[in-house]
Amino acid sequence: MMSFFRKLVHSTLSDTEVGAELDTGPDNELIVFVHGLTGNREKTWTHRNGIFWPGALLSQDFSRARIMTFGYDADVVRFWTMASSNRLDDHGKSLAYALLDRRGQVDQRPIIFIAHSLGGLVCEEALNLSNKRQDLGSILPNTLGIIFMGTPHGGSHLASWGSTVAKYLNIFRGVNREILRNLQPGSSNLQRTEEDFQHMLLRNNIKLKVYCFYEALKMNDTVGKIVERESAILPAYDNCSVNADHRDMTKFTGRADAGYGQVRGVLERWIKENETQRPDVDESAGASDGHGRGGASYNGPVFNAPISGRKTAISPRYNPGFSSKFSQRAAGHAVSLTGNIGFAEKDTVIGEQAPEPLTIDGIKARRAKAGRLVAPTASYSDSDMFKSPQSFNGPKARRWDHLLSAESKARHPCVLKQAAKHLKKPGLISLGGGLPSAENFPIERLTFRIPTPPHFSEVEASGTDVTTGKHDVERGENGGVHDLSIALNYGQSIGSAQLLRWVTEHTELVCRPPYADWRCALTVGSTGALEQALRMFCDRARGDAVLTEEYSFATALETAAPLGIRVFGVRMDEQGLLPETMDEILSTWDEAARGARKPTVLYTVPSGQNPTGATQGAQRRRDIYAVCQKHDVFIFEDEPYYFLQMQPYIGSDAPGVPPPTSAGEFLGSLIPSLVSMDVDGRVLRMDSFSKVVVPGSRLGWITASEQVVERYIRHAECASQGPSGISQLIMYKLVDESWGHEGYLQWLMNLRLEYTRRRDVILAACEKYLPREVVSWVPPAAGMFLWLKVDHTQHPEGSTKSIIEIEEEIFNSCIEKGVLACRGSWFRAEPDLPLSGLFFRVTFAAASEENMGKAIERFGAAVKESFGLH
Numbered sequence: 001m002m003s004f005f006r007k008l009v010h011s012t013l014s015d016t017e018v019g020a021e022l023d024t025g026p027d028n029e030l031i032v033f034v035h036g037l038t039g040n041r042e043k044t045w046t047h048r049n050g051i052f053w054p055g056a057l058l059s060q061d062f063s064r065a066r067i068m069t070f071g072y073d074a075d076v077v078r079f080w081t082m083a084s085s086n087r088l089d090d091h092g093k094s095l096a097y098a099l100l101d102r103r104g105q106v107d108q109r110p111i112i113f114i115a116h117s118l119g120g121l122v123c124e125e126a127l128n129l130s131n132k133r134q135d136l137g138s139i140l141p142n143t144l145g146i147i148f149m150g151t152p153h154g155g156s157h158l159a160s161w162g163s164t165v166a167k168y169l170n171i172f173r174g175v176n177r178e179i180l181r182n183l184q185p186g187s188s189n190l191q192r193t194e195e196d197f198q199h200m201l202l203r204n205n206i207k208l209k210v211y212c213f214y215e216a217l218k219m220n221d222t223v224g225k226i227v228e229r230e231s232a233i234l235p236a237y238d239n240c241s242v243n244a245d246h247r248d249m250t251k252f253t254g255r256a257d258a259g260y261g262q263v264r265g266v267l268e269r270w271i272k273e274n275e276t277q278r279p280d281v282d283e284s285a286g287a288s289d290g291h292g293r294g295g296a297s298y299n300g301p302v303f304n305a306p307i308s309g310r311k312t313a314i315s316p317r318y319n320p321g322f323s324s325k326f327s328q329r330a331a332g333h334a335v336s337l338t339g340n341i342g343f344a345e346k347d348t349v350i351g352e353q354a355p356e357p358l359t360i361d362g363i364k365a366r367r368a369k370a371g372r373l374v375a376p377t378a379s380y381s382d383s384d385m386f387k388s389p390q391s392f393n394g395p396k397a398r399r400w401d402h403l404l405s406a407e408s409k410a411r412h413p414c415v416l417k418q419a420a421k422h423l424k425k426p427g428l429i430s431l432g433g434g435l436p437s438a439e440n441f442p443i444e445r446l447t448f449r450i451p452t453p454p455h456f457s458e459v460e461a462s463g464t465d466v467t468t469g470k471h472d473v474e475r476g477e478n479g480g481v482h483d484l485s486i487a488l489n490y491g492q493s494i495g496s497a498q499l500l501r502w503v504t505e506h507t508e509l510v511c512r513p514p515y516a517d518w519r520c521a522l523t524v525g526s527t528g529a530l531e532q533a534l535r536m537f538c539d540r541a542r543g544d545a546v547l548t549e550e551y552s553f554a555t556a557l558e559t560a561a562p563l564g565i566r567v568f569g570v571r572m573d574e575q576g577l578l579p580e581t582m583d584e585i586l587s588t589w590d591e592a593a594r595g596a597r598k599p600t601v602l603y604t605v606p607s608g609q610n611p612t613g614a615t616q617g618a619q620r621r622r623d624i625y626a627v628c629q630k631h632d633v634f635i636f637e638d639e640p641y642y643f644l645q646m647q648p649y650i651g652s653d654a655p656g657v658p659p660p661t662s663a664g665e666f667l668g669s670l671i672p673s674l675v676s677m678d679v680d681g682r683v684l685r686m687d688s689f690s691k692v693v694v695p696g697s698r699l700g701w702i703t704a705s706e707q708v709v710e711r712y713i714r715h716a717e718c719a720s721q722g723p724s725g726i727s728q729l730i731m732y733k734l735v736d737e738s739w740g741h742e743g744y745l746q747w748l749m750n751l752r753l754e755y756t757r758r759r760d761v762i763l764a765a766c767e768k769y770l771p772r773e774v775v776s777w778v779p780p781a782a783g784m785f786l787w788l789k790v791d792h793t794q795h796p797e798g799s800t801k802s803i804i805e806i807e808e809e810i811f812n813s814c815i816e817k818g819v820l821a822c823r824g825s826w827f828r829a830e831p832d833l834p835l836s837g838l839f840f841r842v843t844f845a846a847a848s849e850e851n852m853g854k855a856i857e858r859f860g861a862a863v864k865e866s867f868g869l870h
């Protein structure tokens with residue numbers, strides 16, 4: 001804590017000498033100057049002639065505004081060399097908290113930042129944090145805009161910026177070349193801030209004004225321009241050159257200086273626009289019309305809680321959807337923050353994960369506070385809107401640029417979806433989007449009957465009819481949160497806000513990923529999600545390879561093969577994949593002998609693995625994760641059977657173990673997922689509704705780091721466009737509106753017992769009908785598969801017939817006798833290798849008790865026949 005405190009002592013927010021005295025009221029603007037590289041709070045803005053324009057000029061021209069300068073330690077060398085330890089984060093944090101420190105004075109003021117160079121990224125980081133953190137949540141909705149002056153925004157430019165700056169420092173500051181060699185690597189940190197910020201700007205509920213000034217002149221011929229125009233501008237926003245070099249672009253000779261006139265002009269316009277758009281009262285917090293007809297109202301989701309406090313609080317212009325939520329959060333902020341001393345207390349808030357995990361009651365309380373979710377047609381949303389404040393604690397995920405494929409890196413946001421952000425402009429009439437009008441949708445109403453928890457087996461008797469109409473949101477009917485006009489139209493590839501909220505909450509409830517920037521995105525099921533994930537992380541041209549269990553989900557193997565991705569199997573035991581074997585494979589990898597690069601991805605099915613039914617225990621998962629860390633392997637955690645973890649099997653005659661009686665007990669009984677131990681953000685988890693609700697929904701979701709989810713969405717935008725709207729609506733009505741989290745967990749608890757019963761039936765049949773001397777099995781702890789091992793060494797023709805021949809013989813005989821069992825050879829990760837054993841996969845998911853018995857009897861007969869047993 002002390003080191004954090006020390007790092008921040010240089011960061012202060014001060015009134016300019018003049019501005020402090022000209023404070024005229026709580027609703028007037030706060031203009032905050034943030035200097036850049038090597039600058040300081042005064043020198044950066046002071047001309048050689050001594051004019052400090054924020055004080056000498058601006059404070060007179062905007063006499064009602066409060067003007068402050070933010071000072072921080074901008075030692076660029078230290079900045080870069082410490083970049084990996086989040087130097088930029090620290091500056092952003094200190095700016096945000098410094099603003100918060102002044103809360104009494106600035107709380108309801110529109111904030112305008114004027115930032116030079118790197119200072120622009122400090123502002124961006126402050127706003128990124130405000131977007132994510134409960135305690136800082138009031139800053140973003142109160143920010144009217146940012147004027148960037150020579151701030152490097154661009155990707156490749158940002159990456160090479162370090163070397164330009166190095167030249168600059170070397171020539172103008174005489175900084176040692178040796179030190180400057182280290183400048184380059186820090187760029188990735190800057191890039192992340194920039195990506196987060198630009199991503200946030202794209203959200204429809206963010207209404208920040210942005211203006212970018214860029215330098216027209218070079219420093220000199222050796223250094224050139226520090227920030228080129230392409231990097232200094234943001235394409236969707238206004239920009240203009242200043243006739244000066246990077247260092248002098250923030251220094252004006254006086255009121256007649258053209259540069260000053262340009263900056264003043266932007267400020268005047270923004271303030272004027274803001275004043276004309278400020279209503280007296282806005283209780284609905286920027287809620288849109290919500291009916292979503294014809295795509296004319298393309299908005300981010302908002303929450304309809306009344307704004308607490310004074311009614312004239314905040315203009316919707318910079319009080320977008322979340323203002324009510326955030327203003328309530330800010331009002332509830334209990335830490336006392338005064339002066340720099342307050343940082344010590346803030347540090348506690350920043351660094352420590354709140355000890356209590358999210359609970360169902362916690363979700364209910366948060367929802368009640370946030371108010372009704374209003375998410376009209378094609379609203380953009382992301383998990384950050386729905387995660388609990390404590391989920392943002394912890395470090396950010398690692399970046400995976402080095403693993404992403406060329407294909408994935410080449411994806412850009414969909415221009416048409418991007419265009420939608422202009423719809424937030426007041427009064428704009430859209431002729432742009434290709435969204436049909438809901439008036440022309442030929443489905444007015446849907447009603448379906450669902451079981452009422454906990455009576456899942458008596459649908460007809462005790463079920464509930466759920467109805468959804470076309471204009472429920474507009475009319476406030478049938479829940480008023482989701483309706484057919486939204487569901488039948490195009491949506492965002494990430495999924496509808498309504499279902500994404502549920503999925504995010506559920507994921508936090510169950511998995512609680514330990515890093516800050518995890519997110520979810522809805523998928524068209526795990527089959528499609530895996531195909532996208534493989535294409536994101538594996539490159540045929542690079543010779544990429546994947547590790548998986550030696551017997552693996554056949555469709556996964558069939559997905560990888562045509563993509564040219566080599567798959568290598570890892571030996572298994574009754575708990576699935578063996579971490580020691582995996583470590584050995586990776587440690588001794590011989591690229592030439594294997595004909596593929598050392599694998600960078602592990603595809604694993606930890607619970608009720610398909611086909612073996614094996615379930616990795618908690619320690620096994622931790623060991624696998626550690627091996628992946630050691631070899632920098634990314635993990636695809638495919639978990640369709642996670643919630644089909646059954647009651648322990650302790651023998652056919654033993655009394656059953658009492659099942660969990662509450663949702664909390666049920667969650668506590670589940671083996672921790674890989675994503676729940678994922679401190680690096682190296683897991684892409686795939687959940688699916690297929691096995692736990694209905695496969696025909698073609699719905700699932702992924703959980704991964706923000707970077708990975710963003711790449712996933714870029715891919716989905718140009719592929720499936722995300723899951724079916726109708727499917728999402730039905731699922732939302734079922735798991736959210738009707739059952740809620742508790743009801744859904746009760747459903748899963750019920751399913752657990754159903755599968756336990758089925759498993760026990762098939763195991764009893766196996767014990768009764770199979771020749772134990774040649775057939776063995778491990779009672780599965782999860783899933784729907786039983787893996788039957790047949791001891792081929794005891795086959796009478798074992799010395800002359802191959803395993804595959806015996807397998808074929810038994811398979812054909814089974815078909816003849818009227819039972820289908822899957823051949824183990826169908827699931828081999830490396831089909832070119834000789835079979836190591838003789839296996840059959842049978843499922844207990846579908847057949848009736850009676851039929852399961854018959855089927856196993858027939859299978860037993862086929863084995864006995866082949867082995868000459870009676």
Ligand SMILES: Cc1ncc(COP(=O)(O)O)c(C=O)c1O
Binds near residue numbers: 610687688689695
């Ligand atoms: C391991 C595994 N992953 C994924 C799937 C398919 O999931 P979805 O229906 O979500 O595409 C299955 C279905 O059999 C499976 O066994």
